[in-house]
Amino acid sequence: MSTMARGREFEFTLPLGYTDGEGRVHRTVVMRKMTGKEESILADKRYQRNGGKLVTELLSSCLLRLGELEKTDRSVVAAMYSADRNFLLLKLRSITFGSELQANYTCPACRENLHVTEDLEDLPVKAMSNGDSPEDIVVELEDGYVERDGQMHTALTLRLPTGLDEEAVASQMHQNASIGKNALLSRCLKSLGEIPRHRLEALGPKILSDLTMTDRRLIDRAVNQSAPGVDLVRRIECVNCNNVFNTTLDLSHFLALE
Numbered sequence: 668m669s670t671m672a673r674g675r676e677f678e679f680t681l682p683l684g685y686t687d688g689e690g691r692v693h694r695t696v697v698m699r700k701m702t703g704k705e706e707s708i709l710a711d712k713r714y715q716r717n718g719g720k721l722v723t724e725l726l727s728s729c730l731l732r733l734g735e736l737e738k739t740d741r742s743v744v745a746a747m748y749s750a751d752r753n754f755l756l757l758k759l760r761s762i763t764f765g766s767e768l769q770a771n772y773t774c775p776a777c778r779e780n781l782h783v784t785e786d787l788e789d790l791p792v793k794a795m796s797n798g799d800s801p802e803d804i805v806v807e808l809e810d811g812y813v814e815r816d817g818q819m820h821t822a823l824t825l826r827l828p829t830g831l832d833e834e835a836v837a838s839q840m841h842q843n844a845s846i847g848k849n850a851l852l853s854r855c856l857k858s859l860g861e862i863p864r865h866r867l868e869a870l871g872p873k874i875l876s877d878l879t880m881t882d883r884r885l886i887d888r889a890v891n892q893s894a895p896g897v898d899l900v901r902r903i904e905c906v907n908c909n910n911v912f913n914t915t916l917d918l919s920h921f922l923a924l925e
């Protein structure tokens with residue numbers, strides 16, 4: 668390998684890791700910078716309506732090695748946790764275009780447009796300790812899900828989403844972010860009170876859309892708090908009115924080809 672080729676390759680440790688068919692966890696990743704090949708993936712119309720597929724395609728194209736795996740094709744990248752995929756996507760941006768990112772926010776108090784230079788390398792990463800496996804997200808709902816016979820269920824368990832989940836709900840997400848989120852959460856819903864598995868699956872996203880906004884906020888908080896990976900919550904101070912607010916990192920210009 669020449670020096671130049673090595674300068675294009677970078678090694679990272681995944682916050683969670685990929686578990687193969689034999690139960691082994693792989694966390695060391697070698698990626699290369701994006702090239703013209705990925706530029707054409709970004710411009711490909713087939714992926715513009717499916718962000719999940721776009722990310723799978725980009726990452727698998729630039730992924731050179733994953734732990735001890737012999738092959739790292741798109742099926743591996745699709746099966747990775749969303750937290751790991753987002754982590755790699757941010758790294759891919761950093762190694763290719765640098766870690767500085769122009770972000771725009773709107774102050775919720777005075778509507779001032781705020782232009783902020785973010786540094787992707789400064790974002791905190793919550794990683795698992797070696798040997799630990801990711802835990803389900805448990806939420807105790809306040810209002811709960813009420814069945815027709817009046818029975819109420821409040822204990823909700825979610826598993827962490829993967830690339831396959833992102834791909835499956837991408838078209839709904841594209842049309843309506845709220846409906847997309849219901850679809851994603853219902854795919855990840857492992858249990859809700861005493862509702863049997865087959866009934867959970869039959870009810871699907873309807874369960875999520877029936878929950879009160881109080882409960883939906885509890886779920887959001889639990890997901891954000893327990894979620895491993897890169898913390899995208901930003902604390903921004905408005906230069907106009909000094910209001911301080913929390914928001915999610917603006918990634919809209921994230922892979923813009925400038």
Ligand SMILES: [Zn+2]
Pocket residue numbers: 774775776777778779905906907908909910
């Ligand atoms: Zn303001």
